[in-house]
Amino acid sequence: MVLYNALPKKEYERIFMCKTAKDIWQSLLITHQDNRQVKDNKINLLVQQYEKxxxxxxxxxxxxFARFNTIITSLKAFDEGFSSKNYVRKFLRALYPKWRVKVTAIEESKKLSSLALDxxxxxxxxxxxxxxxxxxxxKGKKKIVKSIALKAKKESSDDETRHPEAVMKNMLWP
Known part of the structure; x- marks a missing residue:
């Protein structure tokens, strides 16, 4: 009776027909741990998520970090975790290229084998x-510096086409 009361309603509905504590335990194991094949498939999927x-x-x-932590926590739950050093290296490798300078600085200044993920x-x-x-x-400076472009419009008059020397003379002498 104590086991029935200790479980949430959803779990109680799964085990209410069980007569012994052993039956309850077996039912809960099957429900939550699945069988070996399902467990192996979950581990393979998590390892693949980790690698990619x-x-x-x-x-x-x-x-x-929240996404990464979900993967590594799930792997640890199946006793399939990697080393802390491996987590740090994986996270650094996964960073986007704009982080390369920082990654290089971290690799050169810190001993990665002792650097904690946190x-x-x-x-x-x-x-x-x-x-x-x-x-x-x-971005603020980019908005301040505006390029100025000049627009030129070609206009011609009859005088310019008939007497190009006069136009040149007017351009040279104000």
């Missing part, structure tokens, strides 16, 4: 704020 993980140009580091994310978030400020300043 990319970051889009205008995506913020917070949202990128520390990397914090570092990238600070750089992201700086890049946004520079971008806003650049």
């Amino acid at each position: 993980f990319t970051i889009f140009e205008e995506e913020y580091i917070d949202s990128v 520390e990397l994310i914090d570092n990238l978030k600070v750089h992201e704020v700086v890049m946004e400020k520079v971008s806003k300043i650049y």
Whole structure:
């Protein structure tokens, strides 16, 4: 009876016909862990998502990290995680090309084998704020500097076509 009361209603509906605690446990295992083949397929899918993980140009580091963290947390839930060093390297490789300068600086200044993913994310978030400020300043200056173009209109009069020397004389002498 205690097991029935401890479970949410949705779970209770799955197990209310079970007579023993072992039956309840088996039912919950099948429901939540699936069988080995399904588990292997989920792991393969997550590994594939991890390997093909990319970051889009205008995506913020917070949202990128949320997506990345979902994948690695799911892998860890199946006991299939990678090393922390691998996560850091993967995240750096996935960054969009505009981040290459920062990636190179991080690789040269920090020991990647001991760099935590959270520390990397914090570092990238600070750089992201700086890049946004520079971008806003650049866009503001771009609006201030306007190019001025001259429009010329070709007009001719009968005098100009008949007496080109007179036109030249007027142009040279005001």
